[in-house]
Amino acid sequence: MHPLPSRIALRPFGELPDLDLDFADRDRPRLVTDLLTQCAAGADAEFWWAQPVAARSATLLRLVAVTDAVRALPFSARCPACAEAFEFELELATLLAGADDSGPMRVCLDPGNELALRRPTGDDLRRWRSAQPATRAEALRLMLDDLLLEGQVRPEDETRLSAAVAAADPLVALAVACDCPACGAASEVPIALDDTALARLAARQRTLLREVHCLASRYGWSEAQVMALPPARRAHYLALIEAS
Structure with a gap:
């Protein structure tokens, strides 16, 4: 092993x-x-x-x-x-802290609506790339169909779910909160x-x-x-x- x-x-x-x-x-x-x-x-x-x-x-x-x-x-x-x-x-x-966590991601969208998703793997990336989804919506549906273990996702949940998954698995979709040193404005920088x-x-x-x-x-x-x-x-x- x-x-x-x-x-x-x-x-x-x-x-x-x-x-x-x-x-x-x-x-x-x-x-x-x-x-x-x-x-x-x-x-x-x-x-x-x-x-x-x-x-x-x-x-x-x-x-x-x-x-x-x-x-x-x-x-x-x-x-x-x-x-x-x-x-x-x-x-x-x-960045590397917690990278070995392979357990399911649990996301609560609403009271009584908790989802469990497995973490995407290299095999998933290979399969999704081969599938060549035509639209972003089709790609998102393909990913959810593969990763969803428990719960149901409505179309209106997808934006919140995407943000929640990014927070639960930050190395997959990392964004860093930064304050501009010149004007002090806050922004998120995707990495x-x-x-x-x-x-x-x-x-x-x-x-x-x-x-x-x-x-x-x-x-x-x-x-x-x-x-x-x-x-x-x-x-x-x-x-x-x-x-x-």
Whole structure:
């Protein structure tokens, strides 16, 4: 039996097979699964497909942390009131808290109308993507049909239910309350955690490809030979090239 995702060891992104990952792939669930499978010790693709979406996102964030040696992620936003741009950070430890919770979400819409929903998994994302719903309403109905365990949902409940689910499973639909440092206006900033993590890992891949190109061009080494060098030695050779 696999341990909880938070207890699975991750290696930093940056080995030779990682250069093959296509960050332009529009199939994000598959890309995330491939990433986690390559960088996690002893957990195969089917394990990651079966994990809750929040656990997959949390593991992506952990992968960024071990790759970039960071404890917080920077974000930028623009105030809707005065249009001033500002920046803020989110601590990874705070984001990851509770990510292993896989129990049902319970939502009370009205007195006597309590719903229970299971948490969406990678398999759900794969199935919903394949279904290609034509409208947002059709997509929402498909998701509710899959996730609803107890209770009934009326069409007029869907907006409140969406907000309640986001609050119960914040890594799936995260929004951060911010006060503008310029005018003090309060706003909510939506955060796409998977997109943020993938963008950082894609940037790391581009850096590695530039390093391979530079060292291979100068020394005639193969891609595999360059990637076999420890990062510190690779950086030393690159510094020598830059200084020459």
